[in-house]
Amino acid sequence: MTTTAIPGLDQAPTAPRALVAWVREVAELTTPQQVVWCDGSDEEWRRLTTELAAAGTLVRLAAKPNSFWAASDPGDVARVEDRTFICSRREEDAGPTNNWMDPAAMKSTMTELYRGCMRGRTMYVIPFCMGPLDAESPKLGVEITDSAYVVLSMRVMTRMGTGALEKFIGRDGGEREFVKALHSVGAPLEPGRADVPWPCNPTKYISHFPEERAIWSFGSGYGGNSLLGKKCYSLRIASAMARDEGWLAEHMLILKLTSPHGTVHYIAAAFPSACGKTNLAMLQPTVSGWTAETLGDDIAWMRFGDDGRLRAVNPEFGFFGVAPGTGYHTNPVAMRTIEQGNTIFTNVALTDDGDVWWEGMTEQPPAHLTDWRRRDWTPGGGEPAAHPNSRFCTPIEQCPVVAPEWNDPEGVPISAILFGGRRATTIPLVTESRDWAHGVFMGATLSSETTAAATGEVGVVRRDPMAMLPFMGYHAGDYLGHWLTTGARAEPAKLPKIFHVNWFRRGEDRRFLWPGFRENSRVLAWIIGRVEGTANAAETPVGLVPAATDLDLTGLSTDPADVEAALAVDAAEWRAELPLIEEWFATIGEKLPGTLREQLAGLRERLAGS
Numbered sequence: 001m002t003t004t005a006i007p008g009l010d011q012a013p014t015a016p017r018a019l020v021a022w023v024r025e026v027a028e029l030t031t032p033q034q035v036v037w038c039d040g041s042d043e044e045w046r047r048l049t050t051e052l053a054a055a056g057t058l059v060r061l062a063a064k065p066n067s068f069w070a071a072s073d074p075g076d077v078a079r080v081e082d083r084t085f086i087c088s089r090r091e092e093d094a095g096p097t098n099n100w101m102d103p104a105a106m107k108s109t110m111t112e113l114y115r116g117c118m119r120g121r122t123m124y125v126i127p128f129c130m131g132p133l134d135a136e137s138p139k140l141g142v143e144i145t146d147s148a149y150v151v152l153s154m155r156v157m158t159r160m161g162t163g164a165l166e167k168f169i170g171r172d173g174g175e176r177e178f179v180k181a182l183h184s185v186g187a188p189l190e191p192g193r194a195d196v197p198w199p200c201n202p203t204k205y206i207s208h209f210p211e212e213r214a215i216w217s218f219g220s221g222y223g224g225n226s227l228l229g230k231k232c233y234s235l236r237i238a239s240a241m242a243r244d245e246g247w248l249a250e251h252m253l254i255l256k257l258t259s260p261h262g263t264v265h266y267i268a269a270a271f272p273s274a275c276g277k278t279n280l281a282m283l284q285p286t287v288s289g290w291t292a293e294t295l296g297d298d299i300a301w302m303r304f305g306d307d308g309r310l311r312a313v314n315p316e317f318g319f320f321g322v323a324p325g326t327g328y329h330t331n332p333v334a335m336r337t338i339e340q341g342n343t344i345f346t347n348v349a350l351t352d353d354g355d356v357w358w359e360g361m362t363e364q365p366p367a368h369l370t371d372w373r374r375r376d377w378t379p380g381g382g383e384p385a386a387h388p389n390s391r392f393c394t395p396i397e398q399c400p401v402v403a404p405e406w407n408d409p410e411g412v413p414i415s416a417i418l419f420g421g422r423r424a425t426t427i428p429l430v431t432e433s434r435d436w437a438h439g440v441f442m443g444a445t446l447s448s449e450t451t452a453a454a455t456g457e458v459g460v461v462r463r464d465p466m467a468m469l470p471f472m473g474y475h476a477g478d479y480l481g482h483w484l485t486t487g488a489r490a491e492p493a494k495l496p497k498i499f500h501v502n503w504f505r506r507g508e509d510r511r512f513l514w515p516g517f518r519e520n521s522r523v524l525a526w527i528i529g530r531v532e533g534t535a536n537a538a539e540t541p542v543g544l545v546p547a548a549t550d551l552d553l554t555g556l557s558t559d560p561a562d563v564e565a566a567l568a569v570d571a572a573e574w575r576a577e578l579p580l581i582e583e584w585f586a587t588i589g590e591k592l593p594g595t596l597r598e599q600l601a602g603l604r605e606r607l608a609g610s
């Protein structure tokens with residue numbers, strides 16, 4: 001087939017020349033049956049959902065309006081960190097925490113994989129914008145994909161289609177820069193062969209070219225591997241942009257808190273995947289007199305405003321949340337968001353009456369389900385009905401507690417930054433840093449047990465700096481240096497205070513010492529008390545920690561001894577932590593900022609004296 005014969009290729013709407021040329025180049029390489037420029041319209045959504053329902057990729061839910069169930073290939077259920085590459089020109093720029101391959105070598109390998117890979121399929125062109133469309137300089141991208149599931153998910157997760165494409169020409173008439181994001185499931189359709197519900201390829205590559213601001217993804221249809229505006233652009237590529245341009249691209253939720261006195265504070269919090277960001281972002285406080293509203297549940301882009309304060313914008317347009325554990329008793333806001341419909345569920349279980357179910361949604365499972373592997377499922381069989389990393393993909397504007405300013409391109413001023421992980425021992429419920437450098441040390445040494453959000457073993461403690469281990473687009477040492485430099489540029493009094501939290505500390509019988517979820521509002525109230533200078537804390541070797549009596553625990557049924565244990569600083573446990581931190585710092589190597597070495601020495605000294 002000659003390329004000009006590919007239907008749709010030349011039907012580009014008014015698009016910049018650089019984009020049209022790239023689309024042609026990709027079509028010539030991947031040889032799709034047709035090219036479709038996505039406009040993001042309701043009509044497009046209806047057409048694609050109807051097509052995917054007919055193909056068996058989606059099941060339309062009878063019980064929720066305009067909502068769909070998808071079940072992936074059992075081998076394509078999570079991010080693939082071991083197949084994720086940072087292809088900077090120099091290996092040392094990717095650093096010790098990323099897989100690296102020479103960009104030319106990666107491109108030649110992947111070009112061969114891409115050759116003819118869209119045969120028999122439609123190639124979709126998705127113009128999108130991360131962050132508000134009316135930003136001073138909108139952050140644009142185009143994803144080319146052969147997956148209609150990706151198109152639908154991108155419509156929920158990003159501002160895409162005609163509205164985004166209009167931004168490709170700047171106010172001065174020039175063509176704006178955009179990130180080129182190429183995706184294929186890697187499953188060409190042979191003529192006459194039926195398609196499968198979830199095409200993918202056992203060979204997977206999730207590659208990033210930070211200097212060119214490009215992403216090449218092959219073989220997976222799953223979330224973080226295929227919705228390239230999310231982790232690939234908004235964290236890996238954006239972190240490299242942020243380093244060059246003096247801002248921060250972080251794995252953080254953004255939450256608005258209003259105190260009983262009516263003061264408003266915004267906080268940002270970084271927790272590793274499946275460690276509680278979406279839940280905290282939607283938290284409804286139990287502590288009396290407080291309200292909370294959400295601005296984002298996964299990613300924050302932060303830069304200094306004219307007022308000298310660090311201001312955060314959520315680049316996303318929807319939530320891609322973990323389903324298991326989400327129920328009316330844990331996260332009623334998420335439940336009310338998805339009840340409104342317009343949601344794609346992936347790898348949850350399907351009920352006989354056309355609804356969804358997952359572990360933790362209700363106490364009792366239904367008597368019969370179709371599980372995420374499309375098999376009959378009844379309770380007591382020992383296997384979960386939903387995959388532990390099953391997800392809901394739902395529009396942020398449906399959230400009943402979305403803050404009115406969520407779409408403001410100026411962002412919101414951040415009063416406190418929280419770093420948190422999943423640690424059964426050692427890490428207190430909450431610790432305040434002494435200053436920015438100490439807070440960066442807390443973030444740099446953050447650790448957490450691994451979860452089902454990525455393939456690999458679950459429950460292993462690893463260092464996860466700022467919850468960005470799988471998402472830093474460059475050298476970890478330079479990344480930590482960038483955090484220190486960012487703080488040094490600001491007036492200390494205007495910087496957010498930095499805290500370390502741990503909702504997951506356990507007692508000897510493995511029970512959680514702290515009830516978590518909505519009760520985390522009691523910790524947030526204390527944090528705001530520290531920001532406002534009204535709450536008490538005690539100096540400890542690891543930072544400033546409240547006593548149980550410094551927290552508002554009114555109405556909390558948890559055993560006070562458990563709260564004490566959750567807050568305890570155990571010097572022996574901390575001493576055991578030191579060699580782990582040293583090992584991690586050694587991994588970072590020469591580029592580790594000296595300030596962080598000094599912080600470690602200070603911690604060691606304080607622990608020795610305690």
Ligand SMILES: Nc1nc2c(ncn2[C@@H]2O[C@H](COP(=O)(O)OP(=O)(O)OP(=O)(O)O)[C@@H](O)[C@H]2O)c(=O)[nH]1
Pocket residue numbers: 271272273274275276277278279280297298320321322324325326330453503504512515516517520
């Ligand atoms: N014990 C306890 N579990 C929690 C708490 N918050 C969240 N969880 C559970 O942790 C899991 C992940 O929570 P999420 O809020 O979806 O995590 P996330 O950080 O948004 O995850 P990603 O979307 O992968 O980045 C869910 O099963 C929650 O039920 C908490 O405060 N305490």
Ligand SMILES: O=C([O-])CC(=O)C(=O)O
Pocket residue numbers: 078079222223224225230231272273274298320453454
């Ligand atoms: O990226 C994904 O697939 C889902 C997600 O939010 C994460 O893993 O942090």
Ligand SMILES: [Mn+2]
Pocket residue numbers: 274277278297298320321322
């Ligand atoms: Mn989440």
